[in-house]
Amino acid sequence: MSALLQVEGLAKSYGGVHAVRGVSFALDAGTILALIGPNGAGKSTCFNMLNGQIRPNAGSIKLEGQEIVGLPPRAVWRRGVGRTFQITATFPSMTVRENVQVALLSFHHKLWAMVGYAGAAHRPEADRLLALVGMEAQAERPCGELAYGDLKRLELAIALANNPKLLLMDEPTAGMAPKERVDLMRLTAKIAREKGIGVLFTEHDMDVVFEHADAVMVLNRGELIATGTPEQVRRDPQVRAIYLGEGLLYDAKHREGSAA
Amino acid sequence: MEFLLVQALSGLASAASLFLVASGLSIIFGVMRIVNFAHGAFYMLGAYVAFTLTDRFAGPLGFWGGILVACLVVAAVGALMEMLLLRRIYHAPELFQLLATFGVTLMVEDIVVLIWGAEDLMGPRAPGFTGAVTVFGRLVPSYDFLLIALGPIVLGLLWLLFHGTRWGVLVRAATQDRDMVASLGVNQKWLFTSVFALGVFLAALGGALQIPRTTVSHAMDLSIIVEVFVVVVIGGLGSVTGAFVAAILVSELNAFGILVLPKISMVMVFLVMAVVLVVRPWGLFGKPEGTPRAAAGLSIRPWRPMSALERMGVAVAILVAASLPVFAGNYALSVGTEILVFVLFAASLHFLMTVGGLASFGHAAYFGLGAYGAAFMVKFLGAPMELALLVGPLLGLAGAVLFGWFCVRLSGVYFAMLTLAFAQIAWSVAFQWVEVTGGDNGMLGIWPSKWASSPQGFFWLTLAIVVIGVGVLRMLVFSPFGYGLRAARDSTLRSEAIGIDRKSTQWAAFIVAGTFAGIAGALFAFLKGSVFPENLAIPTSVDGLVMVLLGGIETVSGAVIGAIVYKALAIWLMSKTELSKLVLGGVIVVLVVAFPKGIVGFLEDLRHRRRRPPAPDGAGPEAAGYVAKVEAAE
Ligand SMILES: Nc1ncnc2c1ncn2[C@@H]1O[C@H](COP(=O)(O)OP(=O)(O)O)[C@@H](O)[C@H]1O
Numbered sequence: 001m002s003a004l005l006q007v008e009g010l011a012k013s014y015g016g017v018h019a020v021r022g023v024s025f026a027l028d029a030g031t032i033l034a035l036i037g038p039n040g041a042g043k044s045t046c047f048n049m050l051n052g053q054i055r056p057n058a059g060s061i062k063l064e065g066q067e068i069v070g071l072p073p074r075a076v077w078r079r080g081v082g083r084t085f086q087i088t089a090t091f092p093s094m095t096v097r098e099n100v101q102v103a104l105l106s107f108h109h110k111l112w113a114m115v116g117y118a119g120a121a122h123r124p125e126a127d128r129l130l131a132l133v134g135m136e137a138q139a140e141r142p143c144g145e146l147a148y149g150d151l152k153r154l155e156l157a158i159a160l161a162n163n164p165k166l167l168l169m170d171e172p173t174a175g176m177a178p179k180e181r182v183d184l185m186r187l188t189a190k191i192a193r194e195k196g197i198g199v200l201f202t203e204h205d206m207d208v209v210f211e212h213a214d215a216v217m218v219l220n221r222g223e224l225i226a227t228g229t230p231e232q233v234r235r236d237p238q239v240r241a242i243y244l245g246e247g248l249l250y251d252a253k254h255r256e257g258s259a260a
Numbered sequence: 261m262e263f264l265l266v267q268a269l270s271g272l273a274s275a276a277s278l279f280l281v282a283s284g285l286s287i288i289f290g291v292m293r294i295v296n297f298a299h300g301a302f303y304m305l306g307a308y309v310a311f312t313l314t315d316r317f318a319g320p321l322g323f324w325g326g327i328l329v330a331c332l333v334v335a336a337v338g339a340l341m342e343m344l345l346l347r348r349i350y351h352a353p354e355l356f357q358l359l360a361t362f363g364v365t366l367m368v369e370d371i372v373v374l375i376w377g378a379e380d381l382m383g384p385r386a387p388g389f390t391g392a393v394t395v396f397g398r399l400v401p402s403y404d405f406l407l408i409a410l411g412p413i414v415l416g417l418l419w420l421l422f423h424g425t426r427w428g429v430l431v432r433a434a435t436q437d438r439d440m441v442a443s444l445g446v447n448q449k450w451l452f453t454s455v456f457a458l459g460v461f462l463a464a465l466g467g468a469l470q471i472p473r474t475t476v477s478h479a480m481d482l483s484i485i486v487e488v489f490v491v492v493v494i495g496g497l498g499s500v501t502g503a504f505v506a507a508i509l510v511s512e513l514n515a516f517g518i519l520v521l522p523k524i525s526m527v528m529v530f531l532v533m534a535v536v537l538v539v540r541p542w543g544l545f546g547k548p549e550g551t552p553r554a555a556a557g558l559s560i561r562p563w564r565p566m567s568a569l570e571r572m573g574v575a576v577a578i579l580v581a582a583s584l585p586v587f588a589g590n591y592a593l594s595v596g597t598e599i600l601v602f603v604l605f606a607a608s609l610h611f612l613m614t615v616g617g618l619a620s621f622g623h624a625a626y627f628g629l630g631a632y633g634a635a636f637m638v639k640f641l642g643a644p645m646e647l648a649l650l651v652g653p654l655l656g657l658a659g660a661v662l663f664g665w666f667c668v669r670l671s672g673v674y675f676a677m678l679t680l681a682f683a684q685i686a687w688s689v690a691f692q693w694v695e696v697t698g699g700d701n702g703m704l705g706i707w708p709s710k711w712a713s714s715p716q717g718f719f720w721l722t723l724a725i726v727v728i729g730v731g732v733l734r735m736l737v738f739s740p741f742g743y744g745l746r747a748a749r750d751s752t753l754r755s756e757a758i759g760i761d762r763k764s765t766q767w768a769a770f771i772v773a774g775t776f777a778g779i780a781g782a783l784f785a786f787l788k789g790s791v792f793p794e795n796l797a798i799p800t801s802v803d804g805l806v807m808v809l810l811g812g813i814e815t816v817s818g819a820v821i822g823a824i825v826y827k828a829l830a831i832w833l834m835s836k837t838e839l840s841k842l843v844l845g846g847v848i849v850v851l852v853v854a855f856p857k858g859i860v861g862f863l864e865d866l867r868h869r870r871r872r873p874p875a876p877d878g879a880g881p882e883a884a885g886y887v888a889k890v891e892a893a894e
């Protein structure tokens with residue numbers, strides 16, 4: 001059986017700087033894969049290539065055996081890839097529910113309809129998605145006034161609107177309180193396992209990573225330096241050398257390293 | 261062959277001033293991210309002040325000294341404007357900055373007439389460059405050679421300034437990364453003011469150097485600013501080299517366009533610009549822009565369809581309007597009809613600008629095309645009014661299909677500049693193609709059918725069409741299409757990631773807006789019985805912008821209210837003062853600085869403040885820039 005997502009030799013450089021090089025991995029349906037690494041390691045660049053936002057210089061990305069390199073984000077999305085952004089991207093001029101409704105309208109190919117009130121479309125489905133992430137009580141609120149943690153949950157609801165096979169989550173819990181982080185990742189893991197969604201996520205909180213990930217990949221300066229179960233990765237000497245051994249404050253140090 | 265060479269030389273000479281003005285605009289944009297619409301006004305001021313000074317002080321020293329002092333004076337005026345006006349709006353949406361600097365342009369136009377009079381002025385010849393040189397048996401003014409040399413010299417001086425001085429290094433750093441400069445502890449205010457002054461100095465120099473070549477007139481600001489926009493769109497905003505190359509390109513195209521297509525020479529420029537935009541949307545030497553700032557974004561109160569009560573209110577208002585012919589006189593009715601026409605025009609612009617987030621500075625193009633479409637139907641095909649009203653707007657639609665395809669490739673200020681440039685191209689075709697459009701004389705005798713020929717009849721007809729038109733636009737706002745459009749406006753990233761095709765959606769919105777503007781234009785043609793190039797000129801576009809802004813850019817019904825108030829005010833003002841531009845420009849500036857939410861936005865705020873105090877919880881870090889207000893409205 002072929003994997004849900006099969007990545008071979010992915011590479012991207014910016015004016016001589018290798019943001020990502022030679023990244024290869026596979027992800028099966030229903031599994032949760034963590035991509036970790038210091039700031040500037042190339043994690044966001046990987047996500048942006050996977051959903052078509054930027055075009056890789058080399059490499060192949062196969063979704064259920066089909067090549068998706070070169071497709072625009074909207075076409076990748078149509079094939080069942082949902083994503084959340086490191087810095088949340090939502091529609092601040094709409095209510096929370098309308099944010100989800102737009103995604104649903106798009107999923108049902110109805111965004112070109114010029115008659116009918118969009119605010120009444122797919123309400124039950126939108127409310128069900130909001131309930132899934134615990135946002136049903138805030139459905140009527142303007143999205144622009146939500147707290148950051150709530151925005152992250154709303155993003156998850158939007159990302160689930162197309163019934164994705166694959167969920168890409170770039171730092172889904174960044175900027176959230178510790179308790180919120182754990183809750184959101186538990187929720188995500190639960191949804192993913194129930195629906196058999198493959199999840200690729202990045203996360204700085206190692207407790208969260210080791211609690212939920214089936215497998216962990218470590219990216220450093222654009223290259224994968226370790227892949228395995230959380231336990232294997234935790235014990236990998238190279239990974240320990242890069243940052244786990246030094247405690248948790250690895251960000252600042254490695255930002256200097258990657259800028260060079 | 262020789263003739264072509266001489267023509268090329270003349271093109272090069274014209275390129276000098278164009279380059280000076282465009283490089284000033286580019287430098288300012290690079291550091292401050294502001295497109296200074298008033299740049300054309302500073303160019304014009306440079307010419308006028310130089311005229312006065314060189315007139316007063318004769319001799320070579322008097323002439324060249326006069327030019328230099330003129331530029332310094334105008335640069336000081338520019339610095340003053342930066343300190344008094346721009347500092348207040350650096351964090352406002354781009355649209356507001358464009359509008360505020362346009363307001364200044366309008367004011368300057370009237371001030372110039374006040375000081376120097378409305379007549380064109382002939383400046384002195386440049387001492388030492390009064391003769392002509394024979395090139396291949398043809399005479400070329402020696403002053404042209406001076407200008408041709410000047411372009412590269414200024415380019416070199418600017419390069420030295422930016423690479424050889426500490427100030428220049430700072431400016432380059434600020435252009436690359438603005439946050440970095442702030443963190444270097446550089447006095448950003450001072451840096452901005454000095455950069456702005458330099459940019460204005462260059463514009464003024466461009467104008468001052470024109471006085472030996474052409475007459476000084478109070479319309480030279482708009483013609484240069486459009487050319488400059490074309491130059492920076494082709495060359496890339498923020499790049500001085502791009503401005504240089506594109507200025508030469510555009511000037512040569514103009515010089516040779518006259519030979520190839522004498523009637524519609526602007527078409528050549530249009531074609532080249534189109535090619536550049538398709539291949540490199542950010543210009544030949546520009547850099548791809550980052551995520552654009554939203555055109556709207558002051559309030560976060562989501563829109564709602566009207567409640568039953570509000571619908572009743574609207575129905576009553578329509579009934580009142582429909583009963584107007586019973587008691588109003590003919591003059592009042594024709595004013596009322598004109599207001600109605602502009603209600604539809606403003607509503608169509610609102611759809612593009614507020615719902616679509618695409619601030620067009622050339623929406624009059626589609627209004628005018630609709631008007632000309634109707635006129636062509638009547639004049640060339642002898643069609644009756646009914647048919648002309650149906651078919652005429654299709655010309656607006658066709659224009660929107662063509663121009664819109666290019667425009668939606670860009671966003672933010674680039675979009676605004678390109679729409680303006682296209683509108684100007686449409687205008688110049690209407691103006692130059694005398695055989696078809698009648699040129700400056702327009703087309704006369706576009707009268708309604710008999711049943712609608714009385715002021716009452718035409719008022720009712722217009723009211724019916726406008727009510728339906730505004731109703732359809734409003735329906736679109738709340739339709740799935742309208743939501744997709746708003747989604748693309750709110751977040752390009754997110755909308756693309758949920759399957760929305762931004763460009764197609766915005767193109768469709770552009771076409772919708774252009775078509776409804778075309779309907780308004782066709783009505784306008786029958787109201788006035790004539791069409792003129794001014795129907796698609798910049799002032800008409802700006803009227804539309806101000807209507808939307810006055811009503812409230814963030815609201816659904818602001819355009820309607822804004823159009824009524826603005827048009828009524830403008831017609832009344834015209835009858836009261838000669839200085840309508842000064843007043844209008846002042847109104848725009850005040851609106852942008854002090855009253856950015858407009859009438860309807862202001863009323864909504866009042867309503868919400870009264871209903872309940874602002875909730876304490878909520879606003880996340882992303883919302884910090886917004887005025888957080890609770891509850892959904894209107
Ligand atoms: N648009 C870009 N232009 C130039 N360099 C970039 C760009 N995007 C990312 N980079 C560089 O690529 C590297 C990886 O960045 P990123 O993928 O954002 O890392 P991460 O998400 O792991 O923190 C960094 O060195 C960053 O500076």
Ligand SMILES: [Mg+2]
Pocket residue numbers: 043044045086170
């Ligand atoms: Mg990242």
